[in-house]
Amino acid sequence: xxxxxxxxxxxxxxxxxxxxxxxxxxxxxxxxxxxxxxxxxxxxxxxxxxxxxxxxxxxxxxxxxxxxxxxxxxxxxxxxxxxxxxxxxxxxxxxxxxxxxxxxxxxxxxxxxxxxxxxxxxxxxxxxxxxxxxxxxxxxxxxxxxxxxxxxxxxxxxxxxxxxxxxxxxxxxxxxxxxxxxxxxxxxxxxxxxxxxxxxxxxxxxxxxxxxxxxxxxxxxxxxxxxxxxxxxxxxxxxxxxxxxxxxxxxxxxxxxxxxxxxxxxxxxxxxxxxxxxxxxxxxxxxxxxxxxxxxxxxxxxxxxxxxxxxxxxxxxxxxxxxxxxxxxxxxxxxxxxxxxxxxxxxxxxxxxxxxxxxxxxxxxxxxxxxxxxxxxxxxxxxxxxxxxxxxxxxxxxxxxxxxxxxxxxxxxxxxxxxxxxxxxxxxxxxxxxxxxxxxxxxxxxxxxxxxxxxxxxxxxxxxxxxxxxxxxxxxxxxxxxxxxxxxxxxxxxxxxxxxxxxxxxxxxxxxxxxxxxxxxxxxxxxxxxxxxxxxxxxxxxxxxxxxxxxxxxxxxxxxxxxxxxxxxxxxxxxxxxxxxxxxxxxxxxxxxxxxxxxxxxxxxxxxxxxxxxxxxxxxxxxxxxxxxxxxxxxxxxxxxxxxxxxxxxxxxxxxxxxxxxxxxxxxxxxxxxxxxxxxxxxxxxx
Numbered sequence: 001x002x003x004x005x006x007x008x009x010x011x012x013x014x015x016x017x018x019x020x021x022x023x024x025x026x027x028x029x030x031x032x033x034x035x036x037x038x039x040x041x042x043x044x045x046x047x048x049x050x051x052x053x054x055x056x057x058x059x060x061x062x063x064x065x066x067x068x069x070x071x072x073x074x075x076x077x078x079x080x081x082x083x084x085x086x087x088x089x090x091x092x093x094x095x096x097x098x099x100x101x102x103x104x105x106x107x108x109x110x111x112x113x114x115x116x117x118x119x120x121x122x123x124x125x126x127x128x129x130x131x132x133x134x135x136x137x138x139x140x141x142x143x144x145x146x147x148x149x150x151x152x153x154x155x156x157x158x159x160x161x162x163x164x165x166x167x168x169x170x171x172x173x174x175x176x177x178x179x180x181x182x183x184x185x186x187x188x189x190x191x192x193x194x195x196x197x198x199x200x201x202x203x204x205x206x207x208x209x210x211x212x213x214x215x216x217x218x219x220x221x222x223x224x225x226x227x228x229x230x231x232x233x234x235x236x237x238x239x240x241x242x243x244x245x246x247x248x249x250x251x252x253x254x255x256x257x258x259x260x261x262x263x264x265x266x267x268x269x270x271x272x273x274x275x276x277x278x279x280x281x282x283x284x285x286x287x288x289x290x291x292x293x294x295x296x297x298x299x300x301x302x303x304x305x306x307x308x309x310x311x312x313x314x315x316x317x318x319x320x321x322x323x324x325x326x327x328x329x330x331x332x333x334x335x336x337x338x339x340x341x342x343x344x345x346x347x348x349x350x351x352x353x354x355x356x357x358x359x360x361x362x363x364x365x366x367x368x369x370x371x372x373x374x375x376x377x378x379x380x381x382x383x384x385x386x387x388x389x390x391x392x393x394x395x396x397x398x399x400x401x402x403x404x405x406x407x408x409x410x411x412x413x414x415x416x417x418x419x420x421x422x423x424x425x426x427x428x429x430x431x432x433x434x435x436x437x438x439x440x441x442x443x444x445x446x447x448x449x450x451x452x453x454x455x456x457x458x459x460x461x462x463x464x465x466x467x468x469x470x471x472x473x474x475x476x477x478x479x480x481x482x483x484x485x486x487x488x489x490x491x492x493x494x495x496x497x498x499x500x501x502x503x504x505x506x507x508x509x510x511x512x513x514x515x516x517x518x519x520x521x522x523x524x525x526x527x528x529x530x531x532x533x534x535x536x537x538x539x540x541x542x543x544x545x546x547x548x549x550x551x552x553x554x555x556x557x558x559x560x561x562x563x564x565x566x567x568x569x570x571x572x573x574x575x576x577x578x579x580x581x582x583x584x585x586x587x588x589x590x591x592x593x594x595x596x597x598x599x600x601x602x603x604x605x606x607x608x609x610x611x612x613x614x615x616x617x618x619x620x621x622x623x624x625x626x627x628x629x630x631x632x633x634x635x636x637x638x639x640x641x642x643x644x645x646x647x648x649x650x651x652x653x654x655x656x657x658x659x660x661x662x663x664x665x666x667x668x669x670x671x672x673x674x675x676x677x678x679x680x681x682x683x684x685x686x687x
Contacts (some may be wrong), residue, residue: 322418
């Protein structure tokens with residue numbers, strides 16, 4: 001009798017890495033999001049400044065212009081150089097950067113699983129799998145933030161230090177761990193002051209000459225990475241700057257506790273100082289004075305920072321901010337972030353308080369205490385800042401779970417840790433219980449309202465809307481849903497009124513701003529269209545043009561028109577474009593346009609005014625234009641915007657649409673990955 005060979009079992013680390021890579025590639029190509037917000041652009045444009053300079057290395061070594069933030073303040077340099085290096089090798093595009101960062105974050109998932117196994121045994125590897133599917137980790141590695149290298153350098157450094165102690169291997173692991181911590185400091189300076197603490201941790205494990213020697217090795221190896229940059233700073237600025245100066249500004253910004261005119265005067269006084277050193281000294285004095293004069297404000301800030309760090313971001317964006325994101329993104333944040341972070345807080349607390357003493361637990365506790373001191377007490381935090389703590393928290397959570405499963409540890413300590421962890425989680429979740437209840441109660445009448453609108457029963461729709469508003473009286477959501485339903489049924493006037501009510505409910509909700517120009521035009525209120533376009537365009541510049549167009553595309557039906565003018569009220573008609581200018585927009589690598597022509601026909605002639613003017617480096621890009629009926633045309637553009645024509649049939653709903661695929665380019669000071677310039681599209685019925 002033959003026996004089938006057992007299939008080889010995939011090693012845990014390979015499974016973790018594959019899961020991490022698959023999740024990140026799915027997001028990268030499925031969500032297809034552009035670079036968003038100011039911090040990523042600061043790093044991206046700084047790297048392009050290096051790349052575009054005729055003498056890049058001399059520029060890096062002799063100038064600070066490429067890594068400035070908010071005026072004269074400098075940011076840790078390594079991530080700028082990392083980006084510039086990748087783009088120098090693979091070309092000035094984001095995709096290579098994103099793929100490299102996905103690989104690094106997959107390594108972070110494996111190292112997280114390794115730490116979990118170190119503190120919890122073989123089953124602790126689940127920590128790496130959980131990190132692999134954490135949504136914030138997934139999306140962060142597709143953008144340009146310094147955490148993409150600072151976190152992996154820190155994590156790898158701590159793993160190496162723990163491994164040296166656990167296996168008593170050569171000092172090269174100690175030196176490697178210290179070097180990685182130093183490099184992490186050059187990517188994000190928060191790690192810098194942790195190096196002495198890591199050395200102290202290593203010394204106290206043995207409290208002998210050998211332990212002292214290894215502590216010195218940690219410090220020396222970290223210094224080997226940082227000191228050359230410090231010397232460079234002394235040469236360039238004539239001042240002692242270990243890594244950056246932005247930390248000084250943050251200390252001032254987070255601890256002066258002044259606003260309004262007084263804040264303006266303080267910042268003007270800082271800028272008026274003749275040297276950078278004097279600016280930093282004055283900012284530091286103002287920060288310490290703010291803490292000394294307002295200790296209550298300082299304590300309140302620290303408490304709020306702690307709650308903010310572990311806040312359920314998915315619940316916050318869904319119920320409080322009412323961020324206009326697609327449903328899949330809301331679900332991903334709730335399931336793959338909130339339901340990961342909140343249990344991890346409790347289990348990590350159990351590990352820290354009741355876990356068995358070990359070198360790994362000692363170093364994780366040291367880093368956690370230090371990092372919380374930095375981002376909770378002294379400075380501030382953003383949601384992305386918890387990515388620096390997440391791998392260690394998940395590994396520690398694996399240790400806490402193992403402790404509870406085995407019934408090990410002091411019962412008193414376990415109960416204390418559980419009580420503290422559960423209380424903290426309850427504290428941050430409590431504000432969302434009532435809004436969640438109201439939102440859930442409003443869902444049935446909102447579904448009924450949409451059905452009534454689709455059936456053409458306005459009286460029933462209004463009754464259901466009133467029920468939803470009574471169930472959720474403080475939310476803008478019922479009115480946004482009502483406005484969307486009316487807009488899709490062609491009731492522009494009713495939709496405008498609903499969106500206006502939504503804005504009255506929550507002034508920060510910006511959906512009404514981007515749908516207003518198209519709805520005003522559809523309602524015949526032409527005199528109000530231009531101011532509404534200007535308001536929507538201003539919001540696009542301040543928030544993000546891609547986001548604004550995406551929201552309008554989801555909210556609105558295709559406009560009834562024979563012409564689209566880009567940048568002049570194109571919300572609901574355009575998608576995948578960049579900033580609105582007076583008479584054009586630039587596409588991304590892929591963009592869409594759509595209209596419902598005023599004259600029904602079986603076929604239409606579509607005319608697109610397109611070109612590739614400066615600052616695009618492409619003199620004759622080839623653009624592929626496709627239509628829903630399967631037609632595809634390729635056009636070679638020039639520096640001059642010119643008309644290009646094709647014919648296409650409308651879809652079954654009478655909508656004419658095109659998709660534009662264009663080669664992209666990047667230049668400093670410009671949005672990332674722009675394609676071609678499009679001025680307008682017209683459609684003419686073919687008789």
